[in-house]
Amino acid sequence: EVQLVESGGGLVQPGGSLRVSCAASGFTLSGYWMHWVRQAPGKGLVWVSRISSGGSSTTYADSVKGRFTVSRDNDKNTLYLQMNSLRAEDTAVYYCLRGGPYSNSCPDYWGQGTLVTVSS
Amino acid sequence: QSALTQPPSASGSPGQSVTISCTGSSSDVGGYDYVSWYQQHPGEAPKLMIYDVTKRPSGVPDRFSGAKSGNTASLTVSGLQAEDEADYYCSSYAGSSWVFGGGTKLTVL
Numbered sequence: 001e002v003q004l005v006e007s008g009g010g011l012v013q014p015g016g017s018l019r020v021s022c023a024a025s026g027f028t029l030s031g032y033w034m035h036w037v038r039q040a041p042g043k044g045l046v047w048v049s050r051i052s053s054g055g056s057s058t059t060y061a062d063s064v065k066g067r068f069t070v071s072r073d074n075d076k077n078t079l080y081l082q083m084n085s086l087r088a089e090d091t092a093v094y095y096c097l098r099g100g101p102y103s104n105s106c107p108d109y110w111g112q113g114t115l116v117t118v119s120s
Numbered sequence: 121q122s123a124l125t126q127p128p129s130a131s132g133s134p135g136q137s138v139t140i141s142c143t144g145s146s147s148d149v150g151g152y153d154y155v156s157w158y159q160q161h162p163g164e165a166p167k168l169m170i171y172d173v174t175k176r177p178s179g180v181p182d183r184f185s186g187a188k189s190g191n192t193a194s195l196t197v198s199g200l201q202a203e204d205e206a207d208y209y210c211s212s213y214a215g216s217s218w219v220f221g222g223g224t225k226l227t228v229l
Contacts, residue, residue, distance in 0.1 A: 035218065044123075044223040045158070045166065045209050059216050095165060104213045106156040106171035113165055 002026040002109045009114030016086050020114050022079040022096030030054070030074040032077065033099030035107050036081050038048050038092035046092075050099065057103075064090075086118045124210055124221035126150065131227040132200045138143040139160030139223045150191035154213035157186060157195045160223075161206045169208075170195060202228050 008020040021047035022034075036048040036097045049070040058070050067076050069082040081097050125143040132138035142149065142157075149155055158166035168177050170186035173193060182215045183198045193212070197204055206229040210221040 037220070045160075045211075046123075046221040047211070047218040047220055050218070061217065104152065104154045106154055106168070106211070106213075107218075108165070108168045108171065108177065110165040 004098065004109055004111035006094060006096055006111045006114035009094065009116045011117045011119065012086055013120050014087060014118055016118075017082070017084045018086065018116060019080055019082045020094050020116065022081075022111055023074065024077045024079065024096075024098070027098070029072070029077045029079075031101055033101075033103055033105060034070075034072065034079045035097040035099055036070060037095045037097055037107075038090075039095070039113070040089075040092040043092075048094070050103075051079070052103065053101065061083050064086075066081075083116070086116075090116065091118045092116060122219070124207075124212060124219055126210060126221035126224045128222070129225045129227065131229055133229045134200050134202065136200050137196060137198045138200060138226065139194050139196045140208055140210075140226070142195070142212075142221045144191050144193075144212055144219070147189060148212040148214040148219055149188065149193050151215070152213045153188070155186065155187045155188060155193040155198075156211045157184075158211065159204075159206045160209065166209065197226070202227050204228055 003025045005023045006066040035050045051070045067085045093113040095113045096111045157170040160166040
């Protein structure tokens with residue numbers, strides 16, 4: 001059974017940093033592109049970032065480019081999102097998603113999400 | 121990276137059919153056959169319902185179907201059931217990124 005479990009969310013002050021993680025199981029992480037998507041309270045889904053199966057290629061939404069960094073450790077079956085210079089508008093539930101073997105594969109499985117709150 | 125356009129709400133009675141539209145551009149929906157639809161119940165993570173415009177993952181009822189014409193994709197839910205009441209989001213590959221629609225709240229009357 002495919003499982004994605006996010007962790008590391010919490011309360012952080014504006015300008016601060018936080019790293020969220022996503023532990024993958026039930027499939028071979030190294031064979032899949034992975035994504036991060038966020039959802040602000042009461043709002044819609046917004047794509048944040050993606051990373052290739054081997055980790056060599058990354059892409060970001062304009063709203064987080066230069067502040068967020070996605071990475072992965074396939075040996076540890078874990079995906080990461082390092083978030084720096086956090087702003088109030090980054091407050092959201094962050095979901096990790098399994099992509100596919102190709103960059104254009106539609107994401108299928110979602111984790112349960114981890115809440116990041118940016119507030120003083 | 122502009123969001124795809126969905127109607128904020130849709131509704132139908134049990135047993136009826138309802139169609140939700142998702143309008144993008146030639147840079148996303150119109151340019152690729154990689155449109156997906158997700159269902160989200162309150163307090164839950166989204167669930168994939170349709171991928172690659174028309175394909176249904178295993179376990180998704182065949183009451184759910186997808187289509188695309190030009191820059192607009194659509195999700196049709198036939199034979200509406202109470203459990204279909206949820207938020208629905210479309211998503212499309214956009215070349216080097218992905219983009220979501222703003223979401224449609226489907227109400228079963």
